[in-house]
Amino acid sequence: MMAASKKMLDQEPSEIELLLPWHAAGTLNARDARRVDEALAHDPELARQYAVIREEYAETIALNESLGAPSARAMAKLFAAIDGEPARGPSVSLNFSARIAEFFAGLSPRTLAWSASLGALALLLQAGVIGAVLMKNQTSSFQTASLSTNAPITRDLGAAGTPPYALVRFAPEARIADITALLDSYQATVTDGAKGGMFRLQFGNRAMSKDEVAGLMSRLQREKLVSLAVAAP
């Protein structure tokens, strides 16, 4: 084994050696992963190279994560372009539905198509329930900052600039209790919704830099309960 990894420095790399990056990323199939594990256990040179690869792997992720997220302009441009697309069917809405149905049917087996339909139904129900809660229960955690009577006055006095806003769509399976906890953890309040299933959220009471907002959107986007989050003006 050791001979195999030493050989690669001045000759062609071995098959196992070529697979190391995928092993670090966890994308090898079970058979290859086992082969690499066995080789690593017996070849210190290979193990040393693997440690270097792990470092490269971590830094590549960190580098990409530092790139932030696109602005809302990209999304606005996209949907404006889609709106401008010529209608090819009997009506625009029918054309839209047909394309969406065709697209998701192509993604996966029939069972997943059924799941998608159920998910869409659940999303509509969820939007209705949250809307009802917002309308009826002013003391819930969806209450807007401006309506809060319990908020300490120093919070408003200390606020500087406009806090960040985002348009957020929650996952169809998200429960109200989960959404409430999520809003609390981000110090977020719902300021408008649910238009087209999207809620407008305000985050805290202070202005944030572009990088901070990008980081916030990125973090939010990774939440399981969130299916879409974009910064909003």
Next chain:
Amino acid sequence: MQVLYGRHHVRVFRFGLRLVRDEQVAEDLISEVFLDVWRQAGKFEGRSAVSTWLLAITRFKALSALRRRKDGELDDEAANAIEDTSDDPEVAVQKKDTSVALRKCLTALSPEHREIVDLVYYHEKSVEEVAEIVGIPENTVKTRLFYARKKLADLLTAAGIERGWP
């Protein structure tokens, strides 16, 4: 489309940005990519993951955008990349910060090497998926990443950082 956009737009943006190195162009790129997806949705056959399909379209769009740039601009970009490799890692070494130097050297790799490193490490694509996205044989995918890593090691060595490989 909103759900699809919400799930994938950040990664598509970052992949495009690493290739074109211009935020404005990368933002335009993701609008074009998802508009293409909208137009071609019926052609997607589900044989590969949606993210693989999106990254393949993004790569094609990014390369087209790069080709549209004037030669002079490309030369400038190449010059900047060379500057990155010689200056910034030195600063990083002074700070004894291997991590910073490693990121600078990752940025200084050629577009061909950058994309394969990103696809494997950040986008977690398998050998087969990278082959599909880049349009090269699987064995070439493996060797190209190996030589990208060797180039990375060379850049770090030039910056005075030895990591014990190769």
